[in-house]
Amino acid sequence: MSASSSSTNCSNAPGSPVLSAKQREIRARGGRILDAAYPLVREKGLAAVSMEAIAREMQCTRGTIYNHYVNKEDILSALATRSVRRRMEMFRYAVTLSDQPRERCAAIGIAAEVYVDCLPDDFAIEQTTRHDPVWQKASPTRRELLAECEQQCINCLSGVIGAAIESGDLTLANGISRQRLTEQLVFGLWSLVYGGLVLEATSPSLGNAGISHPRIAIRRNCNALLDDLGWRPLYDAGAYQSFVVAITPKLRRHAKRLLEQPAEDSPA
């Protein structure tokens, strides 16, 4: 009925139009362009990717691409949004791996590590997009979309902290407000993990400075932060270690799954 009525072709359901095959193809092209650009970025590095190359991969011409994205930076931002969305999915999955707030918190940290390891190109894309030349030329709509995705990543962490306060695992010492404590913790853990991973990826001098196990340092420091605020149960090396060992393969599998997911085209 809503489907093939006459012998000719398609028709419209009132609210949501059933699109003809070609029309759907066009709609999906936005996503296909990203699929084409993604491996090019992986191979050649981000600056070296030309519109020409993307078009070649797509088997169309540059002009067509401009029907979907206003410029190269716009494509980059769209890629970044897809990446942040994957990160968010990692985090959301991570918090399902335990009922205990402190373990959930740890799981998010490990999820970030796995994200960097299993989806390194996504991580690199996020980095690049952050910087002004790209950020400024991207369309405002896409900027907002990206910011909102990041927001949700942060919310995931705040949620766990909120749950810890509710449950009493984390208490408000020294008359600090709940708001303030959350702020401090979110920002602290975020800086520690994000900053640490960025440094690991981009600072060649770290090795010379005798920093040979950045991941261990990150983990230990996060726990130090949590301990200092009295988040119960306090750090226990054995328990922590076995939790990490237990969830890491699950997180890796989830990352792989995300990579293979069909390209949901982003609302352009």
Place this chain on the structure above:
Amino acid sequence: MSASSSSTNCSNAPGSPVLSAKQREIRARGGRILDAAYPLVREKGLAAVSMEAIAREMQCTRGTIYNHYVNKEDILSALATRSVRRRMEMFRYAVTLSDQPRERCAAIGIAAEVYVDCLPDDFAIEQTTRHDPVWQKASPTRRELLAECEQQCINCLSGVIGAAIESGDLTLANGISRQRLTEQLVFGLWSLVYGGLVLEATSPSLGNAGISHPRIAIRRNCNALLDDLGWRPLYDAGAYQSFVVAITPKLRRHAKRLLEQPAEDSPA
């Protein structure tokens, strides 16, 4: 012979040649190019700076610039080296502001904040240079130079930690090795401060997430890390605050001084 022989003009001391006026000007031009590029970067943003614009500022043609730098990225790297050197000077000055290791450590953190506030363009340049498109095209020599400068910044912090261990303010608990403890602390503080400042500068979603005082969070978290490791004297809000208030204006003055310093030309 090697000295001033004839009446005409210049001559060479054996090891270090005494250069004629024009020769010295050429030698200094490398630095002058950086001076020309720096404000352009400040105004127009980094990607928008063209060789043409730099040449105009220098009152010469593009060709001449290529006598000193192999490409634009090379100029950027040179600028970054100058920036990192300024940061290093900030750190070196910071550690002179107290005799107590823990205060010295705090001083380095505040120095980083002041660096970002008073030399924002330097901070931005550092960020940009870190990213692959630039990093890969810069000449290897300059890359090494930059890495070495960063190294010295890190050494400054390791030194303070070393002194704290020597003096007994910081003790090796749980049989952790000195090497390992230093590694963990350097990396942790670095991530926390660097990561925090980068996030503050580039993450628009932070405000929405209720993070309104990132600086306070950074400081408090650093102290949490130090406390957790038992670095004496433990955090005391009053003492810390008054130390910060005492050194901040000094650090700001030092930053201003660095800005006005004549351009020592980097070895190209």
Place this chain on the structure above:
DNA sequence: TGTCAAAATTGGCGCGTTGTCATTTTTGAC
């Protein structure tokens, strides 16, 4: 199935930027 307007695609154009190089100019020793 043929017609035709709307929509999408094409590919060539103008512009700006980069890096090179043969030519011209400047420098400074004699």
Place this chain on the structure above:
DNA sequence: GTCAAAAATGACAACGCGCCAATTTTGACA
């Protein structure tokens, strides 16, 4: 004043982006 070495110049080719008029494709209607 002469001349070789060094440096500056500016024109040139290549490239990539973004635009747009011309062309092709699509799909509704008869």
